[in-house]
Amino acid sequence: MAEITTLHYLVVAAALFVLGVIGVLTRRNVVIVLMSIELILNAVNLNLVAFSRMWGNLHGQVFSVFIVVDAAAEAAVGLGILIAFFRNKETINVDEIDLLKW
């Protein structure tokens, strides 16, 4: 059985990334969109960790830790704003966020 090289991680990460992007583009529920974004960030984390293992230094892992924190913060703020939005307009459907345009 072949061992798992960095490349495999990268492919997985890339897949995650693409999935995340597709999620952002297609899902209608704001919460799920936020989760897709998390997906993207996780792809990044995977990359970083894999690379840090490849290079044998810790920079990547440090970076990934920060990104995890950041992702959490973003999610928190996002949900907060979403709630405020929900208060005014009884929906969390992305299609109905269309007051501002043109």
Added chain:
Amino acid sequence: MQSHILSIILFTPLVGAFVLLFVPKENKDAIRWIANIFALGGFLISIPLVPMFWAQRFDATQQFKFMEGSANNWIPSIGAGYVLGIDGISFLLIMLTTLLGWVSILSSWTAIESRVKEYYVWFLVLQTGMLGVFMALDFFLFFVFWEAMLVPMYLLIGIWGGPNKLYAAIKFFLYTLLGSVMMLLGILFLYFHHHAVTGIYTFSIPELYKTAPQIPFHAAIWLFLAFFLGFAIKVPMFPFHTWLPDAHVEAPTAGSVILAGVLLKMGTYGFVRFSLPFFPQVLSSTATFLNVTTRGWMIGISLVGIIYGALVSLMQKDMKKLVAYSSVSHLGFCTLGIFALNPAGLSGSVLQQINHGISTGALFLIVGILYERRHTREIAEYGGISNVMPVYATITMIMFLSSMGLPLLNGFVGEFTILQGTFTESWKWAAWAAPGVVLAAAYLLWLYQRVFFGTVTNPKNEKLHDLTLREILTFVPLIIAAFWIGLYPKPFFQILEQPVNQIVLTVRPGYPIPGYPNATPAVNAQAAPVTTPAQIPATAVTAPTAPVAKPAHAAAAAKPKGSF
């Protein structure tokens, strides 16, 4: 020596504007008085310049007199300087500006009733802007004034204008900006080129003159076009003229006076000051577009403008539009004279610019006076005015005559000299320009007949009161100037002599000018003499012109003063 008279003249109006800021805007008469005092002051302050300049009018050692400031003293890091200086050409235009500035501010005493304060503030700012354009010897400074001056004009048209003012104001601003930004690109190229040649960044115009000849021809063509666009729109020359009628019709009277009297001259001034000395090789090149040389195109456009403008004004129903189009025609003469590229044509052109400022300025005042009384400019509304306003009718007649170039009035001197200069380049050009003179008589006299002759048909016109003393006062200086230039233009020609010859020799090295030192620093080596019907024999180019000059001198000397 550094005399600061130019700066003083330049900033007097601005000071006036600043003072006005502290006058409560309810107190209209005080505002009017202050504005008029500063406008008149601006004119009076410029008077001492006359004797000072007259004293050194022939001084060919320095191209620009009364230089102030030195290169790059303003923004050293980009090489811009606050440099002022004038030669005969700008001197005349400055005098014209101060005079017209005063006249038009005086003329708007009763015409402007709403938002008086801002009106005068903007007007004085505009005045400074225009003076700056004529004084600046630094491209950066020049451009700043050139652009800054658009803003007050835009507001004057836009706030105090007629029904269609918004359209006219924006059109004016955009149209002129297009040209001037193109010109900016050209300026930047010159600046960069100067750096490439000398390793020095500077906008100082005299410095840039020196490196202009090294500009490669293909680049020079584009540069010429860039500048041309800037100036042609300002003048305006034929296909770029359509902003003019709108701006004029909508602008308040005084605005039109300044617009026609001074702003248009900036275009022609630009041609004389920049296009000619910077790109002689373009004008003298035989490279053709559609079988016509660049110079040919310039002349052609001017000629079209002359006839076209005249024809269009023939059929106008709105007096002001008529006058506006007539300026297109007259400015056509000016550009024609410029591109004749010989002393006669050039000095005639500059003189004609002054004349046009005086005559057309007066014409706009005249239209304004009727408009103020009746609030319409429809020619059809009038008729038989000379019955009710004899003085007005007389003044109008004089100004019409001066505008159509009647001898002993200013218009003739300019046109005649221009045509003379043009004719000696090619008789065809002059022949094409001649109809313009005929048509000028046609549209002006026809206008006069429709407005002034006959009996008063329109009851609204019966009660019109004749000119007030103030209104007459606005005309007096213009009429005096008209007769002066008409009867004794010699001093003007003398003032123009030195700069004009300088420019001609720059554009056409070796152009034989009797008794004028033919060597000039700015002469561009590889420029061939302009090819004209009156082609200079190659020998005349190289050989010193003294022997050539002899016969003419002899003739002048032998001219009998008493009996023969």
Added chain:
Amino acid sequence: MFLDHIWLIPLFPAFGAAMMFFFGRRMQKAAVSTVCVGVVVVAFVFACVTVVEYTHFAHGTGQPFEKIVYTWLGSGDAHLSFLKRDGTPAQFNADFGFLLDPLSVIWLLFVTGVGMLIHIYSIGYMAHEGGYYRFFGYLNLFMFSMLTLVLANNYVLLFVGWEGVGLCSYLLIGFYFHRKSANDAANKAFIVNRIGDAGFILGAFTLAWYLGSFRFLDINAAARSGHYLIGDTVLTAAALLLFVGACGKSAQIPLYVWLPDAMEGPTPVSALIHAATMVTAGVYMVARSNAIFVLAPTAMKTVAIIGALTAIFAASIGLVQNDIKRVLAYSTVSQLGYMFLALGVGAFAAGVFHVFTHAFFKALLFLGSGSVIHAVSGEQDMRNMGDLRGRIPTTFKTMFIATLAIAGIPPLAGFFSKDEILWQAWRSADGGFPYLWLIGFGTALMTAFYMARLIFLTFYGQPRMSQEVEHHIHESPKSMTGPLVVLAVCSALAGFLGVPHSLGGSNGFEKFLAPVFERGTEAAIAATEEPHHPAGEEHRKLEWLLMVLSVGAAVVGGGWAYRHYALAGKDYPEPIAVKAPPLYTVLYNKWFVDEAYDYAFTGRRKLGDIRLGAMGAGEASSWFDAKIIDGTVNGAGWSTRAVATLSTWWDKWIIDGVGVNGPAILARMISYPTRLLEWGLVQWYALVMVAGLLGFAVYYVWK
């Protein structure tokens, strides 16, 4: 000392004009007439003294006297230079300078003299008119311009007077500015003249460009220096251009149309400007440029032919006109034609001589007609006159003399001058058939006829005016009859100044002028003898024969007119109308020239609904300006309409987007879809971002 202050002569009337301009409105009529007439009298006296002094100065050699007051155009010894045709530089200079030589002496004298008389006459004539001061102001201004014209020492200053007289005629024709017809006539006069002026100025430029100066003396010197061959192209062009100017000023075909209409002005004006002085300016200018013309045979021939045609053409119209002043107007045109005929055949002196005599009798005729009109209270139509000879005797006698003079009855002035011209015309036709003479002869016949017709219709036959008019008929005041008498004497005797050799005279007039017209190489005296051939005996016989013939023609014409009009009652028959109705209509409508011009050139009349000529062009251009150059109304409908209607050339304008608003509208139209890209949905935004990313990626893949 008078000679040195010759420049004062024009200034006197100028002063009068200035007075009127500033103070006229507040002055009494008496004061006005004293000032205005006074200055002219002074000018006349001054002129006479100057001339006397000049004769001493020149003592017979006729050398010109030149006085330069100051440099006008150009800056003295300034370098306002231009390149001559040969590439050598020349000074651009036009001085305020005055030139006195035999030619200008003659004009100076009769301009001031006749002018003075007419000023005096006007006092009476205008007594009851409004705008008294205006009239005299203009009249003085005219005198100023005319004198400047005559005394100028270069073409530019001459042009000053040239335009000046044009302006004054404009002002005076339009004097009754309430009458639209008057204003139209005024505009017509000025604009037609302007066309001539354009020609003139171009001619002057050509001369300066070719010979390097505007000064008459320089130009004459150059032209006679022998450097330039006869038939030189440039000089021919110059001569022709100058002649265009002359056509305008002196009302020759095709620019004569303004003169008949000019009769809208007050009668003294017609007499002074449109008969005696201004219209002869063209002749003066051509005579002045004789040195150029003799080098341009083509131009000479043109002048002669145009002159002859004008003469007979105008005369033919004059045959049937009923307005007394119009008859005289056409007669003037025809007489001017004579003068140009003379110039054209090289008989400059003869032409000038005719100008001189014509000035007297034509002025007299006009003033007389004015007096008649005055008498019949403003009536101008001869059909409503008749049988006035008893009622206004002085007018009748004087006018009768004038008529004889113009008809060429010896020994009155007209006889000598006209026959001199005819003789020269005959002789100039070297060998070939002397058609010019024939035309002149025919014209003489017609002249006699219409002048006689005028006299008979006015003073003979039964009175045809209404009762109360008839009641008011009275002889004019002394101030009017006085000048008539003086002029009558002049027109009777003036001829004797130039009695030809063939009649045993010495032709002093021609001798006096000789220096001006010298051919350069030959001596002045030789020219005064028969310039071309020696005066052979058979020539003398032939000349007598021609004289007899023309006198005969005059008698016949007069007699014929007598037969038809002498006893004219109410609705008398017009002989031509009876014999050849179509010819009559054509003549009566002046060959429909005005109509043709209105269609073709001015565009005041529409051909169908197309407008041609200047106004047509004007309309077209303004349409072009509004619609094409200035983009106009909303782009879409625009371009469709454009594509539909406008010709491809104009499409170019639109497609190139020379239109100003066109692009603006286009931009606004693009703006909305651009904004629609931003249609509010987050995921759409994200999609665009991703698309951008992928797009760039694709770019790299391809690269």
Added chain:
Amino acid sequence: MLGLSSVEYRLMLPMVELGIFALGILMIDLMIPREWKWMNAVGAFVGVLFSALCVFQIQTLFPRGAIGFSYSLLVDRFAIYFWYLFLAGAGIAILMSVRYLDVENEHHGEYYALLLLSVIGMMCMAAGIDIVLIFIGLELMAISTYVLVGFLRRDRRSNEAALKYLLLGAFSSGIFAYGLSLFYGLSGSTNLRSIAQAVSTRNPHDPVVIIAMLTTMVGLLFKIAAIPFHQWAPDAYEGAPTCITGFMSVAVKAAAWAMLLRILVFGLFPLRAVYTPVIVFVSIATMTGANFAALTQTNTKRLLAYSSIAHVGYMLLAFVAMGTSAPNSPAFIDGFKGILVYLLVYTFMNLGAFAVITSLRNRNVIGDELDDIAGLYSRAPVEAVLMLLFLLSLAGIPPAAGFLGKYYIFLSLIESQHYWLAGAAVLYALFGLYYYLKIANAMFMREAMEAERLPISLGMRAALGVTALATLVIGVYPEPFIRSVNWSLGIAQTPHVAAMLK
């Protein structure tokens, strides 16, 4: 104590100090009553001043700049220049906010706290030379601005703007992070310098490099709001509280530019052949799209949003000039100067414009429609004239400051011989003038909707005064400012002038 060297202590002082003030405000806010809330503003402003003081200290202590925190924080002149810029933007924004928040009845300390925190983020972005630090700074700034945009909780437009901004922002920073991770992978370091070295050794057409480059650029271009990554901007700007719109349009944008320059010029300049084509396209697209879209806008905030996008397009032109010419060639230097000058000028003129619009907000008027500004001259002449000044400056009409930026950009384009780009820029300058004049027309040449004079708070007066003065002075006597830019780029003081003046 923390093992910090005194240098590092100095370097972080401005940020720390801002952080302390932010937290302090949060606490004090709980204690002070409603009508004393304006104290928060004062506190925040003082904080900004102190921070600026610290920056000045750094400037004097380390004239050549200093580096710390294991080569992640480089406080060089470039950084200091931008720090001043951020602080100026923040300070003016604070001045603008007081009355506006009163009217909105959203007077909370968080507002100012978040403002200060976002400034900390910006400082990290400008000074970071380590992608980790840069990313952290970016997120810090971004998250605080998300909240600020949505600060008007009861206003649906505000919520929506915040939500959109958040979603897209997070999305873009995700992509950005992905790119950064790849760069880390390529180089094995998170330090820009070493990344640059590593990358420059590789074949620039290596797909990984390109993907990394592109994904990174998505993040950068998103933050400076360049087409096609701009679409968050109009919505966010329109929905956000006006003073925040102003703040974002200058400070956030400046930070994004600082980051862009750090990464693309200081870091990845070896790759310029790779990214310049993209930049060319983006700049043209940005100018075109933004100008066309702005042409027919009737909502002033949105109009200015598009105009600010258009300005990004212009600055990108200068960046093109840099990218296509050799380092330290005239074109490169002038382009670089151009961008910095433009940002400096833009900070003041755009904030000024937004300040005027902010002051239009009243009890019943939102004040962001063109009709609301109509006849402003009759209601508040001074403001109207100042607005005119700002608009002309934005249009690049001398002697207003905006001209200076345009000048440098045109110059760099001509020096790098992009004549056609220059022509396009000219054309779009006309567009710009047109829609700015629309506002001017409304102010001067139309009748006011309601007659009563506009109440201008003290803070607003101060803000307007500062911005207007700066706009005018920079325009009329730009010498010192240009020198400061030169200084920040370490360019010798106008070497040629000496020769010129002799």
